[in-house]
Amino acid sequence: MRGPGFLESIEAACPGAVVGSQLEAIDPWIEIAPARIADVCQWLKTAGEPRFDALQCITAVDWFEPDPKKAAKVTWQPHLEMVYHLWSTPARASLVLKVKLPRWSGDVAGHLPELPSVTGVWRTADWHEREVYDLSGVMFTGHPDLRRILCPEDWVGYPLRKDYEMPLDYHGIRGR
Amino acid sequence: MSNLIDDDPRIIEFDVRTDEMLVNMGPQHPSTHGVLRLVLRTDGEIVSETEPHIGYLHRCAEKIGENVSPRQWIPYTDRLDYLAAMNMNLGWALTVEKLMRHEVGEKARHLRVLIAELNRVASHLVGMGAYGLDLGTFSPFLYAFREREKILDLFEEACGARLTYSYLTVGGATADLPPGWLQKCEAFLDQFEPIIKEYHALLTTNAIFVKRTAGIGVLSRDMAIDYGCSGPVLRGSGVDQDMRRDGESIYTGMYDGYAFEVAVQKDGRYPRDHTYPSVPKEAVLGDCWHRFFVRMLEVVQSMDLIRQAIDRYAACREPLGEPLKLAEKLPVGDAYLETEAPKGQMGFYIIGNGTSIPWRVRARSSSFSNLSVTHELCRGCLIADVPAIVGSLDIVMGEIDR
């Protein structure tokens, strides 16, 4: 059961979860409400047809234009976007889910946006979410062991944010 | 005396009390491939818990991707999986072409198959040699590198570099193959064919190798899919998935017209297994031995693909075609593509915003997910098994830490 019918089946299964969709893009995607991402993923993995039993990749994209001149011409509002690439092994089909998050929760700089963790659905999400937390600063609720994975434990700041400033020194090692 | 022990709440363990030891393996440990640090919680010889610490080789290549044009980022993809740089370049080039909906010519397509499969052979040779090193035998490592040197000579002639090539780029390749290269490649394949039997005799059917790998680190089918493992690690557990056949049409299109079988155990048997050694009886599907054996099958399969690519490349008359300009404008939109790199499925994700600089670049590493399975596989094994298991996953730290 493919194509537009698939979209309806998701909406039927999880009413109110699908916020938007874009079917003409190179990789068509569906936008999911932040609070419902875990339920949709659970459904996709267990009840959906075809079963999406593998999570390929979780990416965090920081839509924020630091340069004021360009910021004026930009059409979108500054926000943080989570992109989930799923894969169905039996049906060899791919699916892209997107979730829009505020850059900072409650627009208070420093408070990380919240998002329910999908570690319960796919075990591989454990490390992927730790990397997104480490590099882009997103708090995953329900994650068993949310620590920095690539940067040192006591690193300050989230490198992949557009407005990230490289610290001048770290434990005496000069940054620039 | 015995009842005193039984009901005494203080006494929990009766065994000879060896307190749990936190033992560090790495980051500069000779057996882990590159700078990986494994913290083992051991009780005597038995490892009760393994925790990999990564990030020692983290260069934040993705941040740099947001400041350079796609063709300028090609050298960074070389440094991800430095043992199979050609496959990395190919993956990134295809992703950008997918975003720009650009089709490369026939000659470029066959050239890419030829070069990518040759690099897969080189990468698997390193994997085989290093695995022998992990299990304590030094000679296979040198046999493997002797053959790999010949492949590197071929690459050096093609693009001038031996490790980080930046040869396959967006829109084709930087330069066409020099005359006489195909004959040299064919000569290499002819003399390499019988040597595969040597590797099988040296390692695959070696009684001690089987004892050290068969039945060790068994990765079940569901756990492999659940942890996002891919490539030989996934196929070693019996999952019939290979991106060259099941991937996106832009990538499988490259292999259009190639006779090609996925090297995985279908209903209990490997394809064409009459020429390879039989599966030892202790080997369980999904253990270290099967992962190793799948890699050896893929080497033979890749050599077959290379021969077909040579004939098709020679048949193409028209010139190779120019790669895209350095500062090519990227359309608005995003594209994600997974290609079958030697270590597993290497995913690239690009978001274009109309300028020549991408808005976001993401590299999904196969070894990153393959390594995340270690703490499941190493639970309850002996210390000597940890390098055997980590070695069988064939991980490269450059790709994991990005």
Add this chain to the structure above:
Amino acid sequence: MTGMLAMDISSLTDTVVPALATNFFPTPMLAALPLAAVNWHSVLFLLFAGLACGFAVGVVAADNVVRMALYLVFSLGATAGLFFLAGAEFIGAMQLMIYVGGTLVLLVFGVMLTAQAPLVSIKPSSSDRTLAAVAGASLLALLLTAAFSVDAWMAPGTEVVPAPSATPLGMALIGVRVDTPPPGSPAGGRVGYMLPFEIVSVHLLVVLVGAAYLARAKRRKTPRAIDAVASAMPVEPVTAAPVAAAAPGRTAGGAKSALVGGGR
């Protein structure tokens, strides 16, 4: 260890004609040598005895239990040398192999297993030390007076090189006494050791099985983390589940996004 060599030397020393030596080396060097004929057996005895007693006292004096074990190894090694010097070479080799090579390795294993930081060196208080020294000295004095009281033991040895004792010992252990009765011992009374030999072998078996049973890994009230998990590890059945859509040999059309529609 080179005790045997000394025995050959000593048995030959009395056959040498000292006069022959002097005319060949008229130089004063030879005359300067004060010792008439060094009895190598005595020199080696002094060496090994010194080692044995020195390291035995070392064992008592040392506080670090690992050092005590090391001194004990050297002391028993020197005792093996003494056995060789006394002509009991089979017992010397047995001491080296069973005692030093077996028992003490067991002891060192025991030390390694229990030598956690606080237990490695337990210092006895100084009052205990003096008490032990006094008791030891008095016991030693008592033993030595008893030893010196018998005149027969005081006389020096006759240095009769004994016949090799390995085979007679072996034969004695299976009940056939083949060694000629030593002069002066009662003629008949030589008894074979068949019964004690069998008893010791059974005894060893029982003791070692008992010791292994005593030190076995007993059942646990709360299973160790790894036992619980190891049994729960999901191991797939050997045959892979057949994949639903078996792909034809050639590469079929690429994967489609589920949203775009159109079958495989």
Add this chain to the structure above:
Amino acid sequence: MADFLIGLGLPGWLAWSIAALVSAVLLLNVIAGGALVFIWAERKIAARIQDRLGPTRTGGRFGWLQSLADGIKLLAKEDLMPEGADGLLFRLAPYVSFCASFCAFIALPFAFDVVGQRLNVGVFFVVAVLGLEVFGVILAGYASASKWSLFGAMREAAQVVSYEVPLGMCVVVPVMLAGTMDLVTIGEKQAGWMSNWYLFHDPFTFVIFWVYVTCAVASVNRAPFDLAEAESELVAGFHTEYSGLRWSFFFMAEYGSMFLVSALAAVLFLGGWNGPVPVAQLVGLSEGTGDSAAYFVRLLGLANLITKATLGVLLMMWIRWTLPRLRIDQVMTTCLKYCTPIAAVMFAGAMFWQLLLPGGLLPGWSRPAGEIREGWLEGPGGLPTPLPAAAASSESSGLATRSPR
């Protein structure tokens, strides 16, 4: 040697002490020289197996001075000691290990009666002293104050101690066949054609030889059994913290015991100094016919034994560079479940073979009936009766030129 010095007019005891000193230094040179040659041979063989050249330039032609270069490097290297280490034990460990492997050379015969000290319990003494080497390892592991070296030391100690059992059983078979533990007599009884070697004495001894080789390789910690310095897990095991001269003592002890174990195999199973073809007998030379002939026969014997021992060492090197390493529990299972039971069964088989077919299978083989064991004749009714004193000494002295027994 001693008679020669006495002839010079030195007093007896001085002559004997110099003779003892000379033979001790000679034995030390055997180990040092052996280590020198074997280090070079190991590099060359490893290279050949791995399809490369190995050292070629040091010392001119075939890089033969490579070992000397290594030696100088080791001498120049600083002898480090980890700060948490137990000073006394750390310094003592290499010497304990080296002395154990050196002591065993005392009882090893290189040709007929060319032996440091002809012990009546030769075999037993060698196996006993081999067991002492484990103390050096345990001390090194404990004194290096690091978890990994302690792991390595414990593994090796457990392995060596448990492999002593099958090793002892394999060694007992040739002793049973020869009737004595004296290595010189064992070698002497295998004189003559190759068929007299104990290896071909009966099928059970043949199997026991291969079990001996496995246990020897394991008890010397080589090849598939080298758990102690399993680089992949323990980063060189117990001698991780050693460098410079101390490390070279462990190295020399390893090569010394490798040579020793293969020389013991040669004497026990491969006829020691008796070549496959009894050249000396064919040419008519033998012990008794004059001094220079005896000297030549012994030289030939020495050459035979050295070649056999070196072949054994080369075999160990060959195994090392081809086979991967076993896990510690697999090493233990091979010892307890394979080596020991096979050795026991073969030992029983050899015993019954000896009992039922004393003369051997082929009637042509003439084995002296009523084997003389250590001077005890088979008396009436099979009960061994002691030889009359005179006969005993003359019988054995016929063979030995000078030992008074």
Add this chain to the structure above:
Amino acid sequence: MMDFAVAPFMLPSGLPMPGCLATVPLFAANPFTEPVGVIHYLIVGAVLFTAGIACMTLKRNALGILMGIELVLNGANINFVAFSSSYLRAEGAPTLGLDGQVVALFVILLAAAEAAVALAITLNFYNNHATVDVDRADDLKG
């Protein structure tokens, strides 16, 4: 053969004066040239025996006591071998002959067995009380 007479030092009362022990001429002339007799072995045996007893009393570590036992057994062994050796036998004095060596052999074997059991007990003790300090082994006190 030069033999040496031993000055009688026994007092008529039979009890030797402790002070005079040091004056007993063990080696009449020079220890390097005089042959070794049984008495020298007895001295070494006595020293080892005493060291063993002192070690057993002094050490609070269970393994220290075990080592003391080993020393005591070895002291006894030396005496057995000394009496059985014909080399050390004085003129006409009877020796144990082979019996001495066989007994020493059995002592060595049984010491191995004894050490195994003792270690098993020590490990068990260590296991249950996380210490081998013997003074702490007071569980059975009333």
